[in-house]
Amino acid sequence: MTINIICETTPGFSFHYKKLAESVIEHSLDTEGFPYEAEVNLTLVDEERIHEINLDMRQIDAPTDVLSFPMIAYEYPADFDGVDDQLDDCVNPDTGEVLLGDIVICVPRVYQQAEEYGHSVKREYAFLITHSMLHLMGYDHMVPEEAELMEAHQRKILDTMGITR
Structure with missing residues (x-):
């Protein structure tokens, strides 16, 4: 597995954010049963940069906490049966790993939301990565039923890692 972590801003976290990211990404893939070796890109940015990306990619003129850009289209969440048909478009030729997507x-939103929700910065950071990993594996939260399913999987991943509120 390859995890590329790019820092466009200084995180200032009191924990080892690279190790935590790697652990959360790996645990998310294992929990969901992703059947391939994967490559994931994680970029840490400030509010100005995420605002630019949100406007460019989603035509939403506002900052947000996290963005996920999956490389694979799924018929159903974590239904990896159709991935074989897409491998030509999403495999890194140098490593043979499936390019799962970008997070x-x-x-600054990690810090703000940790305070707002009354939990640690570490928990918020891990939550946002978990949330995005599920998006990269086909989950969404646009309708209540999808949101319930995604939230249950988020809780399971974080709880089994011992990262709780």
């Missing part, structure tokens, strides 16, 4: 996290 962009707004560092």
Whole structure:
């Protein structure tokens, strides 16, 4: 597995954010049963940069906490049966790993939301990565039923890692 972590801003976290990211990404893939070796890109940015990306990619003129850009289209969440048909378009030729997608996290929002929700910065950071990993594996939260399913999987991943509120 390859995890590329790019820091466009200084995170200032009191924990080893690279190790935590690697652990959360790996645990998310294992929990969901992703059947391939994967490559994931994680970029840490400030509010100005995530605002630019959100406007460019989603035409939303506002900053946000996290963005996920999956490389694979799924018929159903974590239904990896159709991935074989897409491998030509999403395999890194140098490593043979499936390019799962990109995650962009707004560092100031990690701090703000941790305070707002009354939990640690570490928990918020891990939550945003977990949330994005599920998006990269086909989960969404646009309708209540999808949101319930995604939230249950988020809780399971974080709880089994011992990262709780």
